[in-house]
Amino acid sequence: MPKKLKGRKGLLVVISGPSGVGKSTVVRKLLSIDLKLKMSISATTRPPRPNEKHGIDYFFITEEEFFDRDKKHLFLEWAKVHGYYYGTPKDFVEEQISKNQTVISEVDVQGAASIKESVTSGKIKCATVFIFLIPPSVDILAFRLRRRKTESEELVNYRLRAAIAELQVMEKYDYIVVNDKVDSAAEKIKAIINVEKERVLLN
Numbered sequence: 001m002p003k004k005l006k007g008r009k010g011l012l013v014v015i016s017g018p019s020g021v022g023k024s025t026v027v028r029k030l031l032s033i034d035l036k037l038k039m040s041i042s043a044t045t046r047p048p049r050p051n052e053k054h055g056i057d058y059f060f061i062t063e064e065e066f067f068d069r070d071k072k073h074l075f076l077e078w079a080k081v082h083g084y085y086y087g088t089p090k091d092f093v094e095e096q097i098s099k100n101q102t103v104i105s106e107v108d109v110q111g112a113a114s115i116k117e118s119v120t121s122g123k124i125k126c127a128t129v130f131i132f133l134i135p136p137s138v139d140i141l142a143f144r145l146r147r148r149k150t151e152s153e154e155l156v157n158y159r160l161r162a163a164i165a166e167l168q169v170m171e172k173y174d175y176i177v178v179n180d181k182v183d184s185a186a187e188k189i190k191a192i193i194n195v196e197k198e199r200v201l202l203n
């Protein structure tokens with residue numbers, strides 16, 4: 001085997017997109033069709049929604065704990081999103097990447113930009129791919145956010161305004177995937193991952 005390929009490490013797959021576009025739903029599907037993928041579980045100060053479980057959906061922590069972890073440099077990135085803090089635990093991602101695994105990280109557009117900056121500056125040393133999930137239309141996004149029934153109408157409107165702003169950054173991503181049907185969006189992401197794993201790395 002050529003030397004360069006021998007030393008190859010894992011792949012960090014960053015999936016982003018506006019709130020309510022279906023990131024969690026599509027990622028859940030993706031994890032069920034590719035059991036080898038490792039999901040990075042974020043820490044958040046947001047209270048759990050009904051059915052959400054600590055350590056499965058998020059690590060639900062207090063603001064004090066969040067800033068303590070940030071002070072200890074335990075986050076790969078963090079951002080304030082819709083009034084709450086969210087951060088990606090660094091240890092898990094680094095450990096999995098060093099074991100040659102493919103890690104899925106679902107973050108908002110600020111988190112994705114921050115990871116990209118770390119890759120560019122050499123702080124993160126691994127192959128990365130940035131995927132942006134978009135809704136088939138803004139009307140469909142509004143419909144899905146309202147149907148989820150996890151936010152008040154005021155918060156839904158706030159998230160929709162934010163979504164329209166978030167859609168402006170999509171050209172900074174490597175791939176744009178339309179979440180028309182959950183299954184096909186997950187299959188498209190799986191195909192992207194399979195191709196990216198074969199990419200020739202120059203360093």
Ligand code: ADP
Nearest residue numbers: 019020021022023024025144148179180181182
């Ligand atoms: P996000 O994680 O991006 O905020 P969710 O995964 O919570 O979004 O999805 C928002 C809502 O849209 C949920 O009620 C989910 O069931 C629904 N949803 C997601 N993807 C689709 C799809 N392709 N078709 C129809 N409904 C969808």
Ligand code: 5GP
Nearest residue numbers: 019042078079081086087088106107108111
């Ligand atoms: P929700 O509260 O709906 O679960 O998530 C709100 C937003 O926070 C979503 O856009 C989600 O992708 C984003 N998010 C979740 N975890 C993280 C994280 O670790 N970092 C960042 N920057 N955003 C995150």
